Amino acid sequence: xxxxxxxxxxxxxxxxxxxxxxxxxxxxxxxxxxxxxxxxxxxxxxxxxxxxxxxxxxxxxxxxxxxxxxxxxxxxxxxxxxxxxxxxxxxxxxxxxxxxxxxxxxxxxxxxxxxxxxxxxxxxxxxxxxxxxxxxxxxxxxxxxxxxxxxxxxxxxxxxxxxxxxxxxxxxxxxxxxxxxxxxxxxxxxxxxxxxxxxxxxxxxxxxxxxxxxxxxxxxxxxxxxxxxxxxxxxxxxxxxxxxxxxxxxxxxxxxxxxxxxxxxxxxxxxxxxxxxxxxxxxxxxxxxxxxxxxxxxxxxxxxxxxxxxxxxxxxxxxxxxxxxxxxxxxxxxxxxxxxxxxxxxx
Numbered sequence: 001x002x003x004x005x006x007x008x009x010x011x012x013x014x015x016x017x018x019x020x021x022x023x024x025x026x027x028x029x030x031x032x033x034x035x036x037x038x039x040x041x042x043x044x045x046x047x048x049x050x051x052x053x054x055x056x057x058x059x060x061x062x063x064x065x066x067x068x069x070x071x072x073x074x075x076x077x078x079x080x081x082x083x084x085x086x087x088x089x090x091x092x093x094x095x096x097x098x099x100x101x102x103x104x105x106x107x108x109x110x111x112x113x114x115x116x117x118x119x120x121x122x123x124x125x126x127x128x129x130x131x132x133x134x135x136x137x138x139x140x141x142x143x144x145x146x147x148x149x150x151x152x153x154x155x156x157x158x159x160x161x162x163x164x165x166x167x168x169x170x171x172x173x174x175x176x177x178x179x180x181x182x183x184x185x186x187x188x189x190x191x192x193x194x195x196x197x198x199x200x201x202x203x204x205x206x207x208x209x210x211x212x213x214x215x216x217x218x219x220x221x222x223x224x225x226x227x228x229x230x231x232x233x234x235x236x237x238x239x240x241x242x243x244x245x246x247x248x249x250x251x252x253x254x255x256x257x258x259x260x261x262x263x264x265x266x267x268x269x270x271x272x273x274x275x276x277x278x279x280x281x282x283x284x285x286x287x288x289x290x291x292x293x294x295x296x297x298x299x300x301x302x303x304x305x306x307x308x309x310x311x312x313x314x315x316x317x318x319x320x321x322x323x324x325x326x327x328x329x330x331x332x333x334x335x336x337x338x339x340x341x342x343x344x345x346x347x
Contacts, residue, residue, distance in 0.1 A: 001037065005079060012073070019065055020187070027064070028041055032054060032058045045225075046220065050216055068089075071091055087105070120198065138164065146158075148178070149231065150176070151231055153167060154168055163341070164336065185220070198210040205223060237330050238295055238324065240294055240322055241270065249309060252309040256306060265302065266305050268329065269299070274288050301342060312331070
């Protein structure tokens with residue numbers, strides 16, 4: 001089989017976003033049909049397949065992704081020859097005759113369920129914008145609670161006593177993926193060459209996304225898991241004050257830097273006019289910000305600073321509205337909202 005090196009490089013760049021740096025010794029699956037080479041990588045819940053034009057055919061085999069990727073990445077030949085048998089995959093640079101031989105294993109591919117509803121065309125930029133809001137907010141630490149939940153036309157993120165909610169352009173049955181899978185999904189989406197992607201809602205909690213250009217076709221399968229818990233209802237809250245977003249972000253980041261190795265926790269309190277941010281663990285650090293009051297209400301809440309700072313940094317807006325209530329505080333930023341439940345008040 002003969003493949004253009006430039007197209008092979010483009011395909012492998014996309015696949016690299018799926019494997020990332022978290023998967024040790026990821027596998028690469030190769031197959032061919034109808035004059036095209038199919039390259040596939042996968043992690044537990046995300047599978048990416050890129051196909052491109054080829055001359056000739058190849059056996060369906062599994063090999064090592066990283067050495068394959070590095071050999072092609074640093075190759076300056078215009079074309080690569082690929083050969084495979086039951087135990088060896090061989091790459092040959094047709095200009096320099098450099099060769100790389102990798103262990104291979106002949107396999108029979110396990111196809112995904114073929115039944116999907118009609119495709120819906122989406123903007124990749126818009127899709128990633130909403131995913132970035134949620135993953136950007138909850139991704140400050142790797143914990144079991146870092147999950148992304150799809151529910152109808154909303155996207156939720158949960159970490160500790162925080163819940164972030166944003167609109168989402170897809171109507172997906174209530175299900176979830178982990179934070180790590182969501183981030184690899186976003187990175188893969190952003191590496192795709194076309195601005196649009198087609199979405200297909202499938203069976204067995206499997207979502208299909210398809211991106212086509214003249215040279216490459218990329219198919220992503222995202223496997224979700226059933227989310228059996230109830231999504232917390234937004235508590236009864238009242239709009240209490242408005243604060244300048246940039247000023248608030250600047251002071252939150254300063255507090256994070258001052259905290260250093262100590263947990264960046266703080267107390268937010270409102271006296272009817274000013275927002276006070278206080279850190280009182282191993283040291284005392286206090287910031288007072290002037291607000292635009294909407295309703296007179298004295299209140300305070302304890303929280304981790306990083307999710308709040310990250311949420312406020314996901315979108316540009318001049319101001320944010322803060323809502324307070326018996327069970328929670330909430331920060332509204334454009335159409336998204338971050339709810340901070342009082343400890344023990346979630347659900």
